[in-house]
Amino acid sequence: MNEPVPVVRSFKRAPVIETVLSIQFTPISGFSIRHFGLYWSQIRHEFPRTETKPPILHLTEDFGAGGLKQSSPPLFDWIPEQVIRCWFLNEKRTAFLQLQHDRLLFNWQKIDDKDEYPRYPKLRGKFLEEWLRFSSFIESERLGKLAVDQCEVTYVNHIPYGEGWSSYNELDKVIPLWSGRTSGDFLKAPEKVGINVQYVMPENKGRLYVSLQPVITTKDGKEVLQLNLTARGAPASSSTADVFQWLDFGREWVVKGFTDFITTEMHKLWGREL
Numbered sequence: 001m002n003e004p005v006p007v008v009r010s011f012k013r014a015p016v017i018e019t020v021l022s023i024q025f026t027p028i029s030g031f032s033i034r035h036f037g038l039y040w041s042q043i044r045h046e047f048p049r050t051e052t053k054p055p056i057l058h059l060t061e062d063f064g065a066g067g068l069k070q071s072s073p074p075l076f077d078w079i080p081e082q083v084i085r086c087w088f089l090n091e092k093r094t095a096f097l098q099l100q101h102d103r104l105l106f107n108w109q110k111i112d113d114k115d116e117y118p119r120y121p122k123l124r125g126k127f128l129e130e131w132l133r134f135s136s137f138i139e140s141e142r143l144g145k146l147a148v149d150q151c152e153v154t155y156v157n158h159i160p161y162g163e164g165w166s167s168y169n170e171l172d173k174v175i176p177l178w179s180g181r182t183s184g185d186f187l188k189a190p191e192k193v194g195i196n197v198q199y200v201m202p203e204n205k206g207r208l209y210v211s212l213q214p215v216i217t218t219k220d221g222k223e224v225l226q227l228n229l230t231a232r233g234a235p236a237s238s239s240t241a242d243v244f245q246w247l248d249f250g251r252e253w254v255v256k257g258f259t260d261f262i263t264t265e266m267h268k269l270w271g272r273e274l
Contacts, residue, residue, distance in 0.1 A: 008252050009255075012272075019117075021127045025146045038141070048089075056103060061206055095126075124251075148238040151235055153250035177197070206232050207231070
């Protein structure tokens with residue numbers, strides 16, 4: 001697993017404010033409340049804070065008619081141990097692990113303006129370390145081997161007003177997909193715009209989901225454009241090599257998809273690397 005991470009042209013000043021790497025697996029039979037505590041005891045020195053959240057649905061990409069397949073039962077059918085998702089956060093809350101009975105995730109998030117995006121190779125290395133530790137923990141507790149069925153890579157970007165655009169009438173300066181044209185002259189400039197697009201990866205290896213929505217930031221209450229890109233798909237096998245090879249592939253699709261989705265003017269603004 002010491003293979004070099006594929007080089008992908010990125011941006012010197014990318015507007016990314018959060019990244020998420022996720023590995024989903026077949027629900028672990030016998031995983032209970034005590035296992036959250038036992039696992040936390042192994043990582044508590046680095047992730048001393050905890051929070052409890054509702055679980056994320058178990059979703060897999062389906063290339064039939066539906067597009068997505070939900071494998072999780074309704075919440076009222078779950079046993080209590082399965083209705084929990086635990087966050088284990090570092091002291092500053094810039095990095096945290098999320099754990100539930102069928103998924104392990106690693107997040108980086110920007111808390112203040114001084115926080116620099118640590119770049120994918122570093123995040124990948126840390127997630128690999130935690131995945132190996134978690135896999136070893138599951139085996140030591142005699143809960144079997146993890147059967148991975150889906151991986152995800154998500155990047156969240158915030159594009160503020162005044163950064164290459166100043167109104168929704170100028171959204172085409174950010175997103176070439178948006179023309180703003182209408183067939184008549186009755187509708188004027190839109191007040192808000194939301195976009196959702198999905199793309200199929202080669203050989204049905206997964207999908208790339210792109211969404212653009214106006215949001216209000218919790219930090220300063222200002223409205224920005226939030227551009228989310230999520231790559232989701234199944235690795236060739238549950239081996240660590242195949243799982244992280246898919247994550248590399250998903251990251252490549254997110255970065256190249258982001259590049260294609262925004263204008264060349266924004267490339268220059270954010271310093272696309274040569």
